[in-house]
Amino acid sequence: MATLEIHDLHVSVDAEGGPREILRGVDLTVKQGETHAIMGPNGSGKSTLAYSLAGHPKYTVTGGTVTLDGEDVLAMSVDERARAGVFLAMQYPVEVPGVSVSNFLRTSATAIRGEAPKLRTWVKEVKEAMERLHIDPSFAERNVNEGFSGGEKKRHEILQLELLKPAIAILDETDSGLDVDALRVVSEGVNRVRESGQVGTLLITHYTRILRYIKPDHVHVFAAGRIAESGGPELADKLEEEGYEEYVKGGASE
Amino acid sequence: MAETIPAGSTTDGVIQVGQPTDARVSALASYDVADFPVPLGREEEWRFTPLERLRGLHDGTAVADGGVRVEVTAPEGVTVETVGRDDARLGKAGKPVDRVAAQAYSSFEKASIVSVPKETVLTEPVRIAVHGEGGTAFGHQVVEIGAFAEAVVVIDHTGDATVAANVEYLIGDGAKLTVVSVQDWDDTAVHAGQHTALVGRDATFKSVVVTFGGDLVRLHPRVVYGAPGGEAELYGLYFTDNGQHQEHRLFIDHDTPHCRSNVAYKGALQGAEAHAVWIGDVLIRAAAEGTDTYELNRNLVLTDGARVDSVPNLEIETGEIVGAGHASATGRFEDEQLFYLMARGIPADEARRLVVRGFFAELVQQIGIPELEERLIDKIEAELEASVG
Numbered sequence: 001m002a003t004l005e006i007h008d009l010h011v012s013v014d015a016e017g018g019p020r021e022i023l024r025g026v027d028l029t030v031k032q033g034e035t036h037a038i039m040g041p042n043g044s045g046k047s048t049l050a051y052s053l054a055g056h057p058k059y060t061v062t063g064g065t066v067t068l069d070g071e072d073v074l075a076m077s078v079d080e081r082a083r084a085g086v087f088l089a090m091q092y093p094v095e096v097p098g099v100s101v102s103n104f105l106r107t108s109a110t111a112i113r114g115e116a117p118k119l120r121t122w123v124k125e126v127k128e129a130m131e132r133l134h135i136d137p138s139f140a141e142r143n144v145n146e147g148f149s150g151g152e153k154k155r156h157e158i159l160q161l162e163l164l165k166p167a168i169a170i171l172d173e174t175d176s177g178l179d180v181d182a183l184r185v186v187s188e189g190v191n192r193v194r195e196s197g198q199v200g201t202l203l204i205t206h207y208t209r210i211l212r213y214i215k216p217d218h219v220h221v222f223a224a225g226r227i228a229e230s231g232g233p234e235l236a237d238k239l240e241e242e243g244y245e246e247y248v249k250g251g252a253s254e
Numbered sequence: 255m256a257e258t259i260p261a262g263s264t265t266d267g268v269i270q271v272g273q274p275t276d277a278r279v280s281a282l283a284s285y286d287v288a289d290f291p292v293p294l295g296r297e298e299e300w301r302f303t304p305l306e307r308l309r310g311l312h313d314g315t316a317v318a319d320g321g322v323r324v325e326v327t328a329p330e331g332v333t334v335e336t337v338g339r340d341d342a343r344l345g346k347a348g349k350p351v352d353r354v355a356a357q358a359y360s361s362f363e364k365a366s367i368v369s370v371p372k373e374t375v376l377t378e379p380v381r382i383a384v385h386g387e388g389g390t391a392f393g394h395q396v397v398e399i400g401a402f403a404e405a406v407v408v409i410d411h412t413g414d415a416t417v418a419a420n421v422e423y424l425i426g427d428g429a430k431l432t433v434v435s436v437q438d439w440d441d442t443a444v445h446a447g448q449h450t451a452l453v454g455r456d457a458t459f460k461s462v463v464v465t466f467g468g469d470l471v472r473l474h475p476r477v478v479y480g481a482p483g484g485e486a487e488l489y490g491l492y493f494t495d496n497g498q499h500q501e502h503r504l505f506i507d508h509d510t511p512h513c514r515s516n517v518a519y520k521g522a523l524q525g526a527e528a529h530a531v532w533i534g535d536v537l538i539r540a541a542a543e544g545t546d547t548y549e550l551n552r553n554l555v556l557t558d559g560a561r562v563d564s565v566p567n568l569e570i571e572t573g574e575i576v577g578a579g580h581a582s583a584t585g586r587f588e589d590e591q592l593f594y595l596m597a598r599g600i601p602a603d604e605a606r607r608l609v610v611r612g613f614f615a616e617l618v619q620q621i622g623i624p625e626l627e628e629r630l631i632d633k634i635e636a637e638l639e640a641s642v643g
Binding site for chain 2: 093094
């Protein structure tokens, strides 16, 4: 069973006047089949955690460890992490002009699976996954994320999640900018993947709204670069009522 | 690209409407090299070109020693001749417009003329292989297509040489000519020249200029219309590596009513000293009512330090036109794009290939010559293999 273990993770970014520490000792263990919601106010470092796990070059790990089934994730390149089973659904997916969605998906699936999927079954697999996410078939011929609306970008991210079937899925504010209908479609996609029991999910969000559709096993409150409190789903209810004020005050070190 | 801001480059666009102020109308054009002053590098038409790398083609010090072998392979029905300087068919498409082109015109000893008789439709291309053997040469080539004839001409440049050579395309009424000029020189070659097409009534000219090689390549693809109804499509593709200077200076002279032109040039650059220059001048003269023109230049900068100068310039002297437009953009292969593709398991080199292939794919398809498409894609792959790794 795949397990992602984050231990005492410290991460900095380059800023004017030298490096600025954003993550200040994150400890978290995510097992296959589990869903962890990470909630926190803006600027608390939630997205930094997501991008650091995926290996974005902007972030420098200054301390701590991240392992996937004992393998050192931090020593891996970005593509190696993806092939090892770490998937990041991005908050702001990047436009890649000149590369069609169908070409991109197939290239990606080939890389992740270690061999090119058989064309006939692949076409069917993609078509069905797109239908489930209410993605128009014409998207296959469009360039990756180019001219996509916010909702289309998010559905495209979840399409990749469904096709690539990672061991660990990190969803970075997948709910942001979605209307209720789109949120439901996207959440259903995430739930289909979760129901397989094969994925550990790290759901990063500012709002509790998405937790009505995707039920977490664990809820963590993120503040000032570390986990300030952990609990069950009831913690989300508390945040719904009380907001982040308590944590912002308590952890206001920025 | 996600962002079309110039990256390590300048991308200027100028649209002038109104009086024929202009440089291009009055610009010097002559068959005689003596009419052109030696460029010093500050001149508008020379400011992007490293003169010191022209090996004397620009200042009269280059001496021909015949280092270039030209072989013409033509299907039946095509006439291939070598003629003297006094042949009446030479110089009909237009005068040289810069000193190097004039030097070539003043210096060649023999010219080659390929003629396709009227109403002859070729099923096989005419192939002109220009192979450099290390020397310096001046050349002149005429391709003449009779009325209602159809032909494809492929000119391949390979090897190492210092060459100044002009090509004229004389396209008869209702004729169709497709020309592919491939600059696949060794990375030591220097090649400059003017390719001028004179497009007849209702004739179609399609030009595909492909530049991969050379230390310095500087070409002037030009179109003039002899009568109404002419159509010109000019496609270009370049892959500028470290240390290469590749310059394409286009001019479409709409001086005749109801003619069309469409230009699409795309280039990828990589390596610190890669420099690509694209100048797209389109002039719609007062007489050219019903003109329809569009030009596009796109550049993809793959690594830091490469430089692109892209300058579209559209001058319109009549409002009675169907359409006129241009677009120029230089994008960088962004770290964010690389990250996104890698985050989906795609290794960095493959990600770069994916983007470059995608960048050129549309243009390659537009060219519409299946045999060439394959060759271009193979060549792009090879360039990528060699340099992206």
